[in-house]
Amino acid sequence: MKKGRTSVQRPEVALLMGSDSDWQTIEKAVSTVREFGIECEARVISAHRTPREAARYAESAAERGIKVIMAAAGGAAHLAGVLAAHCTLPVIGIPIKSGALDGMDSLLSTVQMPAGVPVATVTLGSAGAVNAAILAIQILAVDRPALAAKLARHKRTLKSKVAESDAHVRRAAAKMRRQHDR
Numbered sequence: 439m440k441k442g443r444t445s446v447q448r449p450e451v452a453l454l455m456g457s458d459s460d461w462q463t464i465e466k467a468v469s470t471v472r473e474f475g476i477e478c479e480a481r482v483i484s485a486h487r488t489p490r491e492a493a494r495y496a497e498s499a500a501e502r503g504i505k506v507i508m509a510a511a512g513g514a515a516h517l518a519g520v521l522a523a524h525c526t527l528p529v530i531g532i533p534i535k536s537g538a539l540d541g542m543d544s545l546l547s548t549v550q551m552p553a554g555v556p557v558a559t560v561t562l563g564s565a566g567a568v569n570a571a572i573l574a575i576q577i578l579a580v581d582r583p584a585l586a587a588k589l590a591r592h593k594r595t596l597k598s599k600v601a602e603s604d605a606h607v608r609r610a611a612a613k614m615r616r617q618h619d620r
Contacts (some may be wrong), residue, residue, distance in 0.1 A: 448502070449504060452504045455483065460534050478534065485517040497525060511548070530573055531549070533548045533559065
């Protein structure tokens with residue numbers, strides 16, 4: 439589909455959240471997916487307040503071109519499980535840090551799925567959002583060599599950042615040792 443000079447890409451990844459308050463934690467997932475050239479749609483759909491809409495969304499996702507669903511929720515965090523129950527697409531749960539249990543309730547609700555209804559679950563917080571995005575990209579890259587090459591470059595960048603950090607810490611430690619030896 440073309441609109442003028444800009445092509446409109448159908449979303450392949452969906453990011454659903456139980457509440458718009460989850461956005462500040464998971465917006466990095468959307469930007470990470472888009473950095474790899476993949477379109478992502480983001481929606482607020484609640485497993486508890488709009489369960490029929492959650493089911494309809496999951497049931498129609500594949501026919502709309504969605505290939506991977508990320509679902510972020512806090513507290514009881516049933517969104518990922520509800521979506522997984524209503525589709526055959528890979529679902530990645532992002533537990534949100536919230537409430538009296540500081541996210542442990544979200545983590546356990548997301549990861550404790552019955553046999554036959556898998557939800558891949560990532561860590562709490564913004565690292566979980568980024569990991570969910572990278573996992574979604576890895577799933578899409580299975581049969582897309584160009585995307586797999588972008589992932590390989592991303593991994594090399596992570597590796598070089600560690601090498602830079604290591605060199606910085608080693609220089610700082612050597613400087614401290616020289617100062618101490620004086």
